[in-house]
Amino acid sequence: MRKRTFIIPAVLIAVLLISGAVWYFVAHRNTVTAKVLETAEATRGSVTVQLKATGIIQPQVGAIVKTGTRATGVIERMHVQVGDKVKKGILIAKIDDREQRAQFVAQEAALRQAQAQLENVNKTFPLQIDQAQATLDGSLAERHFTYLTWQRRIALVATGVLEQSSLDEAYQDYVVAVTQAKSDKDALRLVEENYITAVIDAVEEVVSAQAELDNASIQISYTEIYAPIDGLVSQVTTQEGETVVAGLQVANLITVLDPTRLEMLIYVDETDVGTVDKGMPVNFTVDAYPNVIFRGAVEQIYPEPIIQDNIVYYQALVPLTPETAIQLRTQMTTQCSIITREIDSVLVVPNNAIKWVDGKQYVYVVDKNNRATPVSPEFGIMGENNTEILSGVEEGDMIATRIILPASAAETGQ
Secondary structure (H helix, E strand, O other): OHHHHHHHHHHHHHHHHHHHHHHHHHHHHHHOOOEEEEEEEOEEEEEEEEEEEEEEEEEOOOOEEEEEEOOOEEEEEEOOOOOOEEOOOOEEEEEOOHHHHHHHHHHHHHHHHHHHHHHHHHHHHHHHHHHHHHHHHHHHHHHHHHHHHHHHHHHHHHOOOOOHHHHHHHHHHHHHHHHHHHHHHHHHHHHHHHHHHHHHHHHHHHHHHHHHHHHHHHHHHOOEEEOOOOEEEEEEOOOOOOEEOOOOOOEEEEEEEOOOOEEEEEEEEOOOHHHOOOOOEEEEEEOOEEEEEEEEEOOEEOOOOEEEOOEEEEEEEEEOOHHHHOOOOOOOEEEEEEEEEEEEEEEEEEHHHOEEEOOEEEEEEEOOOOOEEEEOOEEEEEOOOEEEEEEOOOOOOEEEEEEEEOOOOEEEOO
């Protein structure tokens, strides 16, 4: 009986000790001091909202030109190769032009012949006109003389000096003279008309021959290929000794690119395109220069969408300055940040100072004794690095950015 009496108090004491330990742990679990590792001051600063997207570098319109030829022949001389710098207007390739020059010589001869024909027309027809005019003048004089003769004989027949037959003969001569004068006048008019027609035909022959000669000269010009713009030779498709054949399309021989005239197209998701507008600043990087940040601004957003992998994108155009473009290459992929909103002189805290506790956002204000007190402030705009604080935190407050919270006893950077 004494043994059982001794056991019961011992068990009771053990239960009380365990209960006390549990109560102490539960009561003091949330009062354990959080361990602050790093802090930052709540200060006035800027908040930047950025939209992340991917882009691509491409030439501007007119910055890449494919030069070719409309001539058929053998490449006689190729003056450039890929990578060469060229200036607008310099000769970069030459095609054998013997056939075109032979045609040019033939057209020169045809032009000289046409010009000679025009000169001959201008020499011979005026002579014919002068001759016809002289014949007409003689006919008109004869007509006048026969008329006077006929009139005199009318008076003489009336007085009986001459017989009627003499009058009839004079009248007949006058009629013949009138007919001859009319015929000679028609002949003169015909010669003048023929002269005009001959001159028109001869002039047309000269014009046609000149046009053919000009065309032959143009054909020769097709055998000489000049750089269309300042830039770099980016492609050469034909070498010396190869034959090019001009068909329905111009044969492309050399491509010249102006590396200072590039632009960037940013692929903006359809869900984000409403936040992007003309004039927004853009920062971007390329894999070739990961530590260099290039800058630009949105000039326009193309209205026509493109679809990639069943995702709708809209292209935002960003022109590049020559200084930026010269460092890049076409078809480079870019990682872009479009600054859609930026505010200055507001109270901010670093984003890593905001902690999620039980589904709610807090910041921990650290006092002079390095004790952290959780505060749930009113947040404004969350940017890339900072978040705006509207109320609940004062300027100059020290905020924990890295802290071991008592509930989890684990370091967090959220």
